[in-house]
Amino acid sequence: MRNDIKAKHFQGKVKYTLLIIISVVFISEIMIFTGFTSQLRNTSVPNLQNEIAERVFDKLENTLRTPDTINNINEAYLNINSISEASLASLQKLFLHELESFPVATIIAVGMANGEYREAQRMEDGSMRIGERSTDTGGNLEIWSVDDSFLKKVMEQQVSNYIPAERPWYRSAVYAQKATWSDVYFYSSNNNPAISGNSPLWNSDGEIAGVVTTSISLQGINTFLSKIHVSPGSKIIITESSGLLLASSDNQALISEGGERINGLKSEDPSTASAVMEFFTSSKDSFRIHTDHGWFLVKAGFFNAVSDLDLRIFIISPEKDFTQALDKLALRSYAVLIAMLLCSFIVISIISKKIASPITQLSEYISSVSFDSFSLETNIIAPKIDSASVEIESLLSNFTSMMQRLQNAFSDLDISRKEYKDLIENINSIIMRNSPDGVITYCNPYGLSFYGYTAEELIGSNIMDTILNTGDPENLNIFKKILKQENEYWNGENANITKDGRKVWILWSNRIIRNEDGSVREISAIGHDITGRVEADEKLERSLGEKNILLSEIHHRVKNNLQVIASLINLQLHEISDDRNVESLQMIKSRIQSMSHVHELLYSSTAFAEVNFNDYIRMLGQDILQTFNSAHKSISITVTPGDVEIEIDQAITLGLIVNELISNAVKYAFPERRLGKITVEITEDSESRVSLTVSDDGIGICKAEEKKSGLGTLLITALTKQLDASIETIEDNGTSIRLVFQKQTLKNKYTQ
Incomplete structure (x- = not known):
């Protein structure tokens, strides 16, 4: 009765102590992981937004600098060559080459104060057209298709009474008296909306003799934005300082059916309208918005890296694109931790019973155990003691534990031998042993099957006459190096040959097994087939x-x-x-x-x-x-x-x-x-x-x-x-x- 009470008391103390330790560890892990997840969400998402915004701004700046680059070249050309009918015609061919070199440009043109006008235009299908207006055309703008040599082919369109000085791009340069950007206007040839970079040409009297211009269609900017990868549900919106939509990666309508510009505040896309409203109201560069489609993260900013352009850039991304992976990771981790806690409770209950019960039953065992007769069949379970001091019970407990470990060692050794044999016999790797002179003393079943030999054919044969009989003298040198090296291990790869003559490549890990006097007893090798990798x-x-x-x-x-x-x-x-x-x-x-x-x-x-x-x-x-x-x-x-x-x-x-x-x-x-x-x-x-x-x-x-x-x-x-x-x-x-x-x-x- 006394032993039963002590066993239950000991079992309870062990159980509750382990439960307290496991619970403290579990709570600490939950707190640490929750803090880590929160910190990761608060730092990684803004950093990722900033990296995306920086990449978008850089790409947009490079694109919008194209008109300035083209205009500088054309202005330099006209400064070198006096302005004449011949120089304008030659410049028009240069326009076509520039369109080929700068895919973002749509129309490159020059308009003179005297009404002369030359342009080159890229169509939506990628074909080129040229246009000219002069006294010979009767004041009309003639649009011609061109052949592969950029020579006139067929007149496709004629715009009556075309006056370049009245076009928005010309007037913007005259008004600014310097290189500048125009407001959004519509092409006279196809009525598509566009913006253009424009630079005035000056004569020797300091007067404006004309304007060179390079325009980009708004659809072209849409296409450019759609090619910038942000995330699956993200979009990029560009507005003017007034809020008027200039471009969008999701090809939103920029012009109403009545021909009016659409303000981002009145966009049909709820996320766009909300983002523009929030930015224009609060001037925050990072914020969250909510629509019927869920929460969105917005990164907004001012874009004025290109002269005279004052734009607003909005990068609108579904919040789930940034946080979905973190949320899934957190849920999985919490589930794993809870499962581990439940398993720990079960294991603790089992362990506490198995630790306490044997201690109370082994108190009479110490005198009955003999090392001479000890074996796996020896009974090491002690009988119950009705009256015994704590010291005796402690001594018996320690002795029994030692006997238990000894018996377990015998059992583990026997199990290890069986497991080692099973591993060697069933592993999908070549395991081989050979003597210092190259005679094969063992090869596992996988190795025999791989090389195509029976055990009788391979074991006892020389390795140089069988699997290393490739005709390569380096194989013999490798074998000699293994024997001469000071380290016990050698790793390398070489060509082997199977029984049917097929050449294979094996990655070997060789271990030298030595006698007590240091001489080589045998070489143990493990090989893996890497033929596919070598061929690749x-x-x-x-x-x-x-x-x-x-x-x-x-x-x-x-x-x-x-x-x-x-x-x-x-x-x-x-x-x-x-x-x-x-x-x-x-x-x-x-x-x-x-x-x-x-x-x-x-x-x-x-x-x-x-x-x-x-x-x-x-x-x-x-x-x-x-x-x-x-x-x-x-x-x-x-x-x-x-x-x-x-x-x-x-x-x-x-x-x-x-x-x-x-x-x-x-x-x-x-x-x-x-x-x-x-x-x-x-x-x-x-x-x-x-x-x-x-x-x-x-x-x-x-x-x-x-x-x-x-x-x-x-x-x-x-x-x-x-x-x-x-x-x-x-x-x-x-x-x-x-x-x-x-x-x-x-x-x-x-x-x-």
């Missing part, structure tokens, strides 16, 4: 090699085509006697060669996306000296040593700038001297800012350019803007021109 790797390597060859061939052909163009220009030079024309063709040839050298360096290197610009400048300098250096001058070009790698797009732009700077220095910096020195220095700092300095010890590039300011100077200005670079001129014992710009990396380029 070989196929992938061949495919990668083919693609590298193809990319190199592309750069080679581009370089050859550019060299052919330069050669044709060189042949034409022999047919021209006018010095000015000769100089112009030489400059064109030099610019083409500057681009050709980029592709030459790319196809001759193993990296196809970046150019070593120091090597490039050396090649370019030699070409310029051969083109422009006269017999009575001796000019040298020195390039500072270094390895500045420039991404291909920036390399072509920077190469054209260097070409212009060195060419100008060779032609104009040493008018009355036989000797001259030009130095080119290019460096890169730790923040990927590239500094390029072109210096000469002559009269100076700036003084020479006072006498002549032509296409080269304008091209340098336009290309510098394209690089978003700063330019500085220093006059000290000659002239130095220094450009500084942020280097574009491949990662930044392809994540924009």
Whole structure:
């Protein structure tokens, strides 16, 4: 009776102690996980919204800068060539090439104060049209389709009494007296809504002679926004400062049936109307809104990165897109924790009974147990003791526990032997043992089946005569290396051969088993079939090699085509006697060669996306000296040593700038001297800012350019803007021109 009471008391203490420990641990885990989930929701969602908004703003800025870039090029062209019927016709062909280069642009045009007008237009199907208005057209705008050579084909449309000076884009530039953006207007040819970037043209009297314009249709902006991936249910909305809708990624109606602009506050889409209302009311950049379709997260902001554009950007995303995964994770985790708690209660009840009951029954056992007769069949359960001190019961308990562990060890050893045998016999891996001289002493059933041998055929044979009999002498060397190595393990892969002659690849893990004197007793090996992986790797390597060859061939052909163009220009030079024309063709040839050298360096290197610009400048300098250096001058070009790698797009732009700077220095910096020195220095700092300095010890590039300011100077200005670079001129014992710009990396380029 006493033992029963003590057993129940001990059992209760164990049970409740374990329950308290488990409960404390469970509650702590719940609190920690709840706090972690809340913190993750509060930090990751805003961070993700900010990253998405930053990506959208960057892409939109790059797109909306397109009109400024195109207008700068066209304005520079008209500044170089006097405005005439011929120059306008030539500029119209340039418009078509620009449409091919800038997919976001819809119409590129120039309108003159005298009524002359030229345009190039991209249709929705991708085809091109041109339009012109002159005295020859009777004041009407004629729209023509063009062939592959951009020549007039068929007149498709005629707009009567077209006056460019009365168009919104023309009036906006005249009113602003500078480059500016127009309000939304409708094309006269198809009545589609659009906005345009416009730049005035000035004559020598300081009056506006005309306007160059590049327009983007609102549908084109919609299409652009729809291609920006945010989340499955997200949308991007752009409004003007007044709230009028400008574009949307979900192709919402921007114009009412009556031809009026739709304000975002009155949008048919509830989430759009709510987001615009909240932003215009509170000016918050991040907030939640609710509609019949649920909760939405909104990231809003002002967009004024492009001159004269004051827009509002809204990124509207279903809240579930951000939190659904976290909610599911939390529910699953809570379910698992609760299940673990219930299981713990059950296990605790079982353990408490199994721990307490045997203790009270083993008190008489100590004198009856003999190590000599101990076995798995020995009875270690002690009888009940009616009267015994606590010390005796404790001693018997400890002794019984020791006996129990000993008996369990015997049992575990027997179980382990059986489990080890079952594992070896049934595992889907090759398990093999062989002697130091290569004789196979064991192979599991899977290995026998894999190689196609019976146990009688393989066991006792030499490994070099069977599975390693591939004819490769390296197999013997591998076996020798395993025996000579100091470590006990060797991992590697090699080719094996099956009984039917099939070549297979095995990944081996070998362990050397040594005798007490340190000599090798046998080698234990576990092998895994990796034939499929090896064959896939070989196929992938061949495919990668083919693609590298193809990319190199592309750069080679581009370089050859550019060299052919330069050669044709060189042949034409022999047919021209006018010095000015000769100089112009030489400059064109030099610019083409500057681009050709980029592709030459790319196809001759193993990296196809970046150019070593120091090597490039050396090649370019030699070409310029051969083109422009006269017999009575001796000019040298020195390039500072270094390895500045420039991404291909920036390399072509920077190469054209260097070409212009060195060419100008060779032609104009040493008018009355036989000797001259030009130095080119290019460096890169730790923040990927590239500094390029072109210096000469002559009269100076700036003084020479006072006498002549032509296409080269304008091209340098336009290309510098394209690089978003700063330019500085220093006059000290000659002239130095220094450009500084942020280097574009491949990662930044392809994540924009």
